[in-house]
Amino acid sequence: MSTVETRPPVAAEAPPRPPGPGRRLLALGRNWWRQLTSMRTALVLLFLLAVAAVPGSVLPQRSVNIEQVNRYFVDHPDLAPVLDRLRAFDVFASPWFAAIYLLLFTSLVGCIVPRLRDHLRAMRQLPPDAPRRLDRLPQHAAAVQHDGAAVQTAERLRGLLRRHQGLGPGWRAVVRTHDDGTATVSAEKGYLKETGNLLFHVSLIGVLVGVAFGSWYGWHGNRLLVAGADTAFCNSLQQHHEYGLGARVGAGDLPRFCLELTDFRTTYLDSGQAEAYSAVASVSGPDTPARDAVEFSVNHPLRLPGANVYLLGHGYAPVLKYTDRYGQSQTAVVPFLVSDSMLTSEGVAAFPDANVDPATGQRDPLRQVAFQGLYLPTTPEDPTVGRSVFPAERNPGLLLWAYRGDLGMDAGIPTSVYRLNQGQLDAGRLTRVGDMKLLRVGGSMVLDDGTKVEFLGTRPYVNLSVRHDPAQPVVLGSVALLLAGLMLSLTGKRRRIWFRVSESTTPGSSMVEAGGLARTDHPGFAEEFRSIVGKA
Amino acid sequence: MAVLSDQLLVVAILSYLVAMVCHAAEYAFGNRGRVARAAVRPARDAAPAARELAVVGARPVTDLPPSSSSASPAGARTRDWPQLAGRAAVLAMVVGALAHLGSLVTRGVAADRVPWGNMYEFVLSAAFVGSVAWLVVLARRPGLRHLGLFVALAQVVLLGVAGMVLVTPVVPLEPALNSYWLKVHVTAAVLASGTFLVGFVAAAMHLVRAGYEQGRRSFPYSLGPRVPGAEALERLSFRLHAFAFPIWTFAVIAGAIWAEAAWGRYWGWDPKETWAFISWVVYAGYLHARATPSVKRSTAAWIAVLGWATMMMNLFGVNLFISGLHSYAGVN
Numbered sequence: 001m002s003t004v005e006t007r008p009p010v011a012a013e014a015p016p017r018p019p020g021p022g023r024r025l026l027a028l029g030r031n032w033w034r035q036l037t038s039m040r041t042a043l044v045l046l047f048l049l050a051v052a053a054v055p056g057s058v059l060p061q062r063s064v065n066i067e068q069v070n071r072y073f074v075d076h077p078d079l080a081p082v083l084d085r086l087r088a089f090d091v092f093a094s095p096w097f098a099a100i101y102l103l104l105f106t107s108l109v110g111c112i113v114p115r116l117r118d119h120l121r122a123m124r125q126l127p128p129d130a131p132r133r134l135d136r137l138p139q140h141a142a143a144v145q146h147d148g149a150a151v152q153t154a155e156r157l158r159g160l161l162r163r164h165q166g167l168g169p170g171w172r173a174v175v176r177t178h179d180d181g182t183a184t185v186s187a188e189k190g191y192l193k194e195t196g197n198l199l200f201h202v203s204l205i206g207v208l209v210g211v212a213f214g215s216w217y218g219w220h221g222n223r224l225l226v227a228g229a230d231t232a233f234c235n236s237l238q239q240h241h242e243y244g245l246g247a248r249v250g251a252g253d254l255p256r257f258c259l260e261l262t263d264f265r266t267t268y269l270d271s272g273q274a275e276a277y278s279a280v281a282s283v284s285g286p287d288t289p290a291r292d293a294v295e296f297s298v299n300h301p302l303r304l305p306g307a308n309v310y311l312l313g314h315g316y317a318p319v320l321k322y323t324d325r326y327g328q329s330q331t332a333v334v335p336f337l338v339s340d341s342m343l344t345s346e347g348v349a350a351f352p353d354a355n356v357d358p359a360t361g362q363r364d365p366l367r368q369v370a371f372q373g374l375y376l377p378t379t380p381e382d383p384t385v386g387r388s389v390f391p392a393e394r395n396p397g398l399l400l401w402a403y404r405g406d407l408g409m410d411a412g413i414p415t416s417v418y419r420l421n422q423g424q425l426d427a428g429r430l431t432r433v434g435d436m437k438l439l440r441v442g443g444s445m446v447l448d449d450g451t452k453v454e455f456l457g458t459r460p461y462v463n464l465s466v467r468h469d470p471a472q473p474v475v476l477g478s479v480a481l482l483l484a485g486l487m488l489s490l491t492g493k494r495r496r497i498w499f500r501v502s503e504s505t506t507p508g509s510s511m512v513e514a515g516g517l518a519r520t521d522h523p524g525f526a527e528e529f530r531s532i533v534g535k536a
Numbered sequence: 537m538a539v540l541s542d543q544l545l546v547v548a549i550l551s552y553l554v555a556m557v558c559h560a561a562e563y564a565f566g567n568r569g570r571v572a573r574a575a576v577r578p579a580r581d582a583a584p585a586a587r588e589l590a591v592v593g594a595r596p597v598t599d600l601p602p603s604s605s606s607a608s609p610a611g612a613r614t615r616d617w618p619q620l621a622g623r624a625a626v627l628a629m630v631v632g633a634l635a636h637l638g639s640l641v642t643r644g645v646a647a648d649r650v651p652w653g654n655m656y657e658f659v660l661s662a663a664f665v666g667s668v669a670w671l672v673v674l675a676r677r678p679g680l681r682h683l684g685l686f687v688a689l690a691q692v693v694l695l696g697v698a699g700m701v702l703v704t705p706v707v708p709l710e711p712a713l714n715s716y717w718l719k720v721h722v723t724a725a726v727l728a729s730g731t732f733l734v735g736f737v738a739a740a741m742h743l744v745r746a747g748y749e750q751g752r753r754s755f756p757y758s759l760g761p762r763v764p765g766a767e768a769l770e771r772l773s774f775r776l777h778a779f780a781f782p783i784w785t786f787a788v789i790a791g792a793i794w795a796e797a798a799w800g801r802y803w804g805w806d807p808k809e810t811w812a813f814i815s816w817v818v819y820a821g822y823l824h825a826r827a828t829p830s831v832k833r834s835t836a837a838w839i840a841v842l843g844w845a846t847m848m849m850n851l852f853g854v855n856l857f858i859s860g861l862h863s864y865a866g867v868n
Contacts, residue, residue, distance in 0.1 A: 047817075057854065277711055310799065483785055523771070
């Protein structure tokens with residue numbers, strides 16, 4: 001399409017120049033355009049498109065899995081920056097990939113516009129008159145005597161062709177009478193092949209337009225949501241843990257609603273494989289009607305006005321209560337990161353504001369406390385293995401390591417919430433206190449300074465993706481038309497049949513000669529021709 | 537039921553193997569075979585009847601009077617056996633396909649669901665569609681029987697790999713797969729893959745035959761005289777691809793609709809999606825090349841072969857070596 005737009009300026013620049021170079025430029029432009037819209041170029045571009053997509057599946061992609069990209073940078077420190085400059089980690093958003101498909105679509109437009117024009121003209125025109133020598137055609141039936149005068153017979157044959165048996169419309173047929181007393185019937189069929197062909201290609205443009213609009217006006221946000229009223233979330237950018245907005249979407253365009261996870265249900269097989277899981281939530285907010293106990297699951301998203309909520313994953317969030325040296329208690333609900341299919345989960349409960357002297361209000365940065373934990377929903381006989389044996393909470397146990405010191409949270413550098421700050425550990429500013437301990441629900445651990453941590457239990461959490469793509473109906477409609485057009489273009493067959501009816505020597509009867517031509521590859525045409533001539 | 541399914545798979549593999557051996561026998565000793573041609577060579581100018589005999593029995597032609605040669609009982613018996621081998625091969629193919637179907641059905645009953653929930657079952661299903669597509673082609677064009685050798689070979693290899701490498705115990709579906717879109721999306725993908733497989737065999741044989749007709753005699757082209765005419769193969773290949781391509785398109789669309797419900801987006805360039813797209817583009821290129829008179833038919837056939845290579849990459853490469861959202865192979 002870019003070339004469609006750039007070609008007129010070439011022509012417009014021409015007048016001020018001497019006619020020679022201008023015309024040459026025009027000729028050059030026309031030549032380029034012809035090259036671009038040729039089938040050979042289209043084939044090369046199709047092939048290039050396929051080849052260009054290969055690195056997108058072999059190399060990790062930012063849009064698919066950013067962690068894998070980061071790992072690739074760590075594993076290949078020399079190669080990764082070079083690949084990154086080639087946009088190899090964003091293949092499908094890269095300029096070179098866009099160049100290929102835009103050229104391909106330009107070629108497509110250049111190819112189908114003239115064909116559309118020709119096809120519309122052909123649809124309006126009547127089938128051409130019979131050639132002089134029907135016996136020169138690939139299909140031919142010698143003249144046979146029929147009852148009725150020439151014109152009546154011709155009209156009867158036209159009627160026969162128009163009332164075609166089977167699927168689809170009948171033949172387009174026309175009768176022409178000639179000065180020598182003969183009449184010809186010209187019939188054509190199979191316009192749907194070209195119609196389907198054009199529909200397929202136009203629909204491809206529809207898909208591209210739909211995808212483009214979706215990327216402009218769509219948005220998504222990801223959020224980890226822990227069960228409970230105190231951990232409910234409302235749909236605003238600040239409350240999403242990760243988000244992406246389309247180019248034409250602002251933060252204020254997101255529909256306002258709040259979501260509270262009230263329950264999470266799972267059933268597992270004895271092998272530990274999940275059989276089904278679903279989340280139960282209550283929805284409220286100005287932009288959506290309030291509903292209680294709505295259930296959604298994998299394959300069955302929660303569809304709200306202007307947003308869909310998808311359940312992508314789940315896990316456990318242990319609840320820990322820490323009582324510091326001044327007797328102050330804090331409770332933390334900490335989502336743990338799932339590390340295997342049996343839901344062995346790991347995480348860190350940090351208490352940066354613990355051990356603040358209530359008398360002075362002074363925080364001692366060396367007395368911050370954090371607990372690194374490994375949660376096993378079903379603890380094996382030997383818990384030091386450190387792996388859960390079943391994903392449901394049959395025998396829950398929490399392995400805890402206590403740390404004290406400076407958590408390093410004040411530096412303003414974002415760190416993983418699932419791990420302790422490795423820099424602080426290496427520098428010795430954060431040190432382990434005592435040994436690992438296995439806590440059961442309700443159990444507690446007392447640290448050497450007399451402070452205490454209690455394992456109160458767990459709450460389920462879900463990983464949600466909240467998304468909206470307003471152009472989805474455009475894409476869906478386009479692909480439906482695309483499929484219809486594809487089937488028409490692959491099954492349709494363009495062919496013509498002619499009858500020449502002349503007066504017979506016997507009064508009241510006429511001689512009928514027939515010829516047929518398949519305009520596209522159609523092995524069954526001979527049979528069809530014989531069948532139609534037989535019925536005549 | 538699961539055990540019965542495994543046993544039926546063994547029956548299917550053995551039947552396909554028998555079909556392969558019988559086809560190979562017909563191939564080697566049939567009236568267009570190597571032995572036959574060797575026998576014909578000295579008698580190339582002999583009368584057709586005598587040549588007919590020489591073709592079959594590899595007996596000294598001069599032993600029999602020419603007039604009675606074709607009616608001789610010994611001649612008739614020896615002439616028939618490669619033909620019989622060919623028929624037996626078709627029968628073995630049918631038996632194999634039935635056992636194959638039985639294996640799929642019992643697997644489905646054992647798991648109480650559609651039998652294409654993991655890679656093992658997918659390969660089994662797609663290979664079964666390939667068998668059925670081949671038998672349909674054979675029923676309509678008995679003259680193509682020689683191609684059965686390659687179909688049987690492909691079946692033995694695919695089922696062998698499935699039975700030895702990919703096999704997994706019967707388990708119910710993962711929650712993400714538990715959707716009616718599994719039936720729609722995977723059925724379409726299986727149908728398209730099976731038909732593309734037979735289309736690929738026809739395209740490859742077309743290339744062999746066309747190369748042979750151009751005078752090439754090295755290994756793959758030496759198979760040329762044994763396969764049907766290049767034009768018939770090319771047309772068969774086109775019709776199979778033209779049949780499978782809309783089904784493949786539908787499979788991709790159904791997958792996109794399902795992905796919207798399961799993962800929140802209809803297209804995300806997951807490796808499996810990327811390779812489905814690559815295959816789609818390559819096969820679209822094939823159809824365009826086939827429809828363009830200035831592009832040689834052999835070029836189009838090469839594109840079809842490339843298309844099948846991308847399908848194989850998607851099935852084996854992506855499932856086993858690249859991790860993504862479609863990681864349901866269940867193979868460790």
